[in-house]
Amino acid sequence: MxxxxxxxxxxxxxxxxxxxxxxxxxxxxxxxxxxxxxxxxxxxxxxxxxxxxxxxxxxxxxxxxxxxxGPARLRLADKGASIVPVLRALREMHHLSLGEARLMAAELNEVGLIGTSVEMAYLAEGLRARFVTVTITSSVT
Ligand SMILES: [Zn+2]
Missing domain, CATH: 2.20.25 (N-terminal domain of TfIIb)
Structure with a gap:
């Protein structure tokens, strides 16, 4: 599918x-x-x-x-939420070290991550599977 x-x-x-x-x-x-x-x-x-x-x-x-x-931007919807499931999802999906995952999570929480819409949809799926709420917007705003 x-x-x-x-x-x-x-x-x-x-x-x-x-x-x-x-x-x-x-x-x-x-x-x-x-x-x-x-x-x-x-x-x-x-x-x-x-x-x-x-x-x-x-x-x-x-x-x-x-x-x-055009690029898509992925952001965490709830800035006050726990970062632990975010780190887990990022490490699992991208095979990152904890330090790298922390940097990526910080970006997600602040400016957002930029990529193709499919890459961002992929990350969003992994994060939603861990009950992390995210939003995807067109980055040209
Ligand atoms: Zn030819």
Whole structure:
């Protein structure tokens, strides 16, 4: 089951024949896992590929999504709430040290974390699973 998804279609020049290459890059959450994909197909020759993996997306994909759709901002809804479940969720999802998780939690509590909407939805799912209430807004306000 896919619970969040975002994609961009781009065109570039085919390395093999110079024709028009159409590629779809995207990020999504499938069965609670953050994942990404890139699919390309030349309109003129047989050059085509498809790549997919779980985990953080390559920077190129993130930038394409951020440029097209804009970043999302995730914040803790209740600033007075306990930070313990937040630290647990962050460490589990991002394999962070306690120090790194503390920095990330502080950001969540203050300015908010910025990322693609799928990355923020993924974090929000993990936090909500631990009964942490969060809000996601478009960061351009
Ligand atoms: Zn081609």
């Amino acid at each position: 896919i619970t969040a998804t975002q994609g961009v279609t781009r065109t570039s020049r085919c390395e093999r024949c110079g024709g028009e290459l159409v590629s779809d890059v995207g990020q999504f959450i499938e069965r609670g896992q953050l994942a990404w994909s890139i699919e390309g197909q030349c309109q003129a020759c047989r050059n085509a590929w498809c790549q997919m993996d779980t985990g953080p997306a390559p920077e190129e994909i993130r930038q394409a999504l951020l440029t097209t759709h």
